[in-house]
Amino acid sequence: MANIREIAKIAGVSVATVSRVLNGYPYVKEEKRNAVWEAVEKLNYTKNINAVHLAKGKTSIIGVVLPYVNHPYFSTIVEGISIEALRYGYHLLLFQTNYEEKKEIEALEMLKMKQVDGMIICSRTLGWKFIEAYKEYGPIVLCEDVKGRDLLSVYINHYEAFMLGMEYLIEKGHRKIGYCIGRTTGTNSKDREAAYRDALRKINESPRQEWIFDHCLYIEDGKRVVNELLAMREKPTALLVSSDQVAAGIVLWGQSAGWRIPEDLAILSFDNHPISEALQITTMDLPLSIMGKKAFRMIYHSFQNNETVKAEKLEVRLIERSSV
Amino acid sequence: MANIREIAKIAGVSVATVSRVLNGYPYVKEEKRNAVWEAVEKLNYTKNINAVHLAKGKTSIIGVVLPYVNHPYFSTIVEGISIEALRYGYHLLLFQTNYEEKKEIEALEMLKMKQVDGMIICSRTLGWKFIEAYKEYGPIVLCEDVKGRDLLSVYINHYEAFMLGMEYLIEKGHRKIGYCIGRTTGTNSKDREAAYRDALRKINESPRQEWIFDHCLYIEDGKRVVNELLAMREKPTALLVSSDQVAAGIVLWGQSAGWRIPEDLAILSFDNHPISEALQITTMDLPLSIMGKKAFRMIYHSFQNNETVKAEKLEVRLIERSSV
DNA sequence: GATTGCATTGAAACGCATTTCATACATTAT
DNA sequence: ATAATGTATGAAATGCGTTTCAATGCAATC
Incomplete structure (x- = not known):
């Protein structure tokens, strides 16, 4: 050539x-x-764009770190990032980590190697310290509350969101409440757990380990939850479910086990994915696409080295439907 | 540094x-x-990885072209590509095109500029000629039947798949059959339309334009279809639906309109996404993740310049459940 | 007529790792 | 003892676009 x-x-x-x-x-x-x-x-x-990259010292590529591309929660964030990136002439390099630390480190190394100009971490398992060590190589924004640490962040306050959900359930008369979560580690999950415990404490109920369902990500995980519930002598009357997908699975498999929702089991979930509307599930609207867009813009602003807001909290709102 | x-x-x-x-x-x-x-x-x-890229003349990055990241059909393909890419030390650069030709061309240009070593086109709107013009710059695999053209391809024979579905519906006694599709252009869509028409011809039915629903991609599109059906004087008795998502929407909104499935409307869809199991929808299993994996491997093989198979057809199979 | 300033243009340095080629020494084979 | 291998190492070329700096030409200003 x-x-x-x-x-x-x-x-x-x-x-x-x-x-x-x-x-x-x-x-x-x-x-x-x-x-x-x-x-x-x-x-x-x-x-030869590689020569351009070398000469300019930048690539106009943003790295996107996430555990699974194939989950609506993440693919919606990516969609948001992608739309905004296109608008500003940036491209996206995908790092699917499966929550393996090694893969997350590899991704961060790409920032140091100048493969990408910045990084958006949708979810992680690596400790703060590690990530902070890389911010000198380019802007890094996390989609979680960084709690005052010196990292960029666009987040949903999951403590508040979960608390809101708990209060709503309690207000509807529920006291025996369980929850489903994707994983128990991670800021978002920890925050949710804290809200769960605090809310129960307020009504003098103690959390029951068997009502906490871990590894709930996909619709089919709802099936597992239903089966486990069926095997229990004492079931919760309501479930807070961290993903509409799982909630849909619980509703559908629950119904085929003869449950009426919400009479036999109330469900309050998160995301406000269209599936929740189709199933009339009461859910907490999370602005995921917007989160992606804002994450990108935050990076972009930091390139223009305008004084950037370091952290931005996004609001959630309850969509009342008929599963509670 | x-x-x-x-x-x-x-x-x-x-x-x-x-x-x-x-x-x-x-x-x-x-x-x-x-x-x-x-x-x-x-x-x-x-x-500095850009210097490496320049010196080596390659980047170990594969471009992935797709219209929307946020649709399970595509994110499942990407998941497959991603898993395999990671295994072989490759990264993925995402090109979300929204089916705009300009964006597709931009993506192909990236191959010419050596931004990526190869390209996987999950779906496209650009003509063959255009794409063929770029294959001299690196391997390009399409996720569709390239019908003998000199391009790499991993595909599902959607004519056969749709025909299989039609025959199944006909065998169950249906003659008034409609279908839902994401778009009417594109090889896959054209093939499906042909199968639809051919199948109807066999039973001496003529296709009815109002029973063909375009722009059906997401669950919420099912709502639209149901509403349109409700407004019709003569409804089809069965619908072939090109995506489980849309099928789920139809089933759910149909049910809330009082329909019984399959008595009032039979549904046969495609993908075998977990949502179809949850809703007991009869569907055609499409090996999407495998398609992604094979697409990557085809590119990878072409780097090793082994004699590669140019095209690979993947098999589908009907999953009988209770929506037909 | 002299000075200032803008429009034009090219040589050369720069960003940085890879790879080839030649060289030098140490072994092993004959 | 000599040829043939293998080990070890550096100089220099290579891939290629961007950017700085100096220089030249020409028009406008004083």
Whole structure:
């Protein structure tokens, strides 16, 4: 493939002039400009973008770290990031980590190696310290409350959101409440657990381990939850479910086990994914796509080195339907 | 940031030796090797990966072109690609196109510019010719039947799959059959339409335009379909639905309109997404994750320039449940 | 007529790792 | 003892676009 020097030779100008033409800079005579474009045409030339990246010291690529692409929670965030990235001429490099620390570190290393200009971490398992060690190489935004640490953050206050949910259930008369969560580690999960415990404490109920269902991510996990519930002597009367997907699974498999929702089991879930509307599940609307967009913008602003807001909290709201 | 020359200076060796150490090549004395690693440690050095990309002429990045990340059909393919890419040390650059030609071209240009070593096109709107023009810059695999064209392809024969579905519906006694599809253009869609028409012809029914529902992608599109059906004087008795998501929407909103499935409306859909199991929807299992994996492997093989199979057809199978 | 300033343009340096080629020494085979 | 291998190492070329700096040409200002 041709390079800029060949173009220069054919067009009878210097490489600097070719570069000027290619990048639309002024101060090039019309005729030379034309000569360059003609040579470009003739040789079917395209820039080698890796040389550009090297020379400029940046790539216009943002890394996106997430455990699974295939979960609506994450793919909605990515969608948001993607829309905004396109608007500003950025591309997205995907790092699917499966929550393995090694993969997360590899992703961060890509920031240090200048593979990406910035990083959005949708969810992580790696400790703070580790991540902070990389922020000198480029902006990193996390989709969680960083609790005052010096990292960028766009987040939903899951303590508040879960508390809101708990209060709603309690207000509806529930006292025996369980919950389903994707994992028990991670800021978001810890916050939710704290809200759960605090809410129960307020009504003098103590948390019951068997009513806490871990590893609930996908619709089919709802099936497992239903089966476990069926095997229990004492069931909760309500469940807070961290994902509409799982909630849908619980509702559907619960119904096929003969349960009426909410009479036999009330469900309050999170995300406000269209599936919750289809099933009339009461859910907490989480602005995931917006979270993605804001995460991108935060990175983008930090490139313009405007004084950026370090952390931005997004509001949730309860969508009352008929599963509670 | 330090570079390889500084490391060489500090370690008292040449840059070539540093490169050897960094890349684990033999023929370096133990002591020099150690000296290099020490210098690396001391300067907190990391390779500038853009220089590596430039020097090697490749990036170990594969481009993934798709219209929407946020649809289970595509995110499942991406998941498959991602798993396999990770295994072989490749990364994924996402190109969300929204089916805009301009964006698809931009993606292909990235192949020419050597931003990516190869490209997987999950779905496209751009013509063949255009894509073929880029295959000289790297392997391109499409997730559709390329019908003998000289492009790599991993595909599901949607004519057969749709025909299978039609025959199943017909066998169950249906003659008034409609279908829902994501878009009407595109190889896969055209193939499905052909199967639909051919199947109807066999039973001497003529296709009815109002029973063909376009733009059906997400669960909420099912709502629209139900509403349109409710407004019809003569409804079909069965619907072939190209996505489980839409099928789920139809089943759920249909039920809330008082329909019994399959008595009032039979539904046969595609994907075998877990939602179809939860709703007991009869569906055609499409090996989407496998398609992603195979697409990646095809690219990978073409790098090893083994003689590669140019096209691979994947089998589908009907999962009988109770929506027909 | 001299000075200031903008428009044009190219040489060369820069960003940085990889890889080839030549060289030097140490072994092993003949 | 000599040829043939293998080990070890560095200089220099290579991949390629961007950017700085100096220089030249030409028009406007004083």
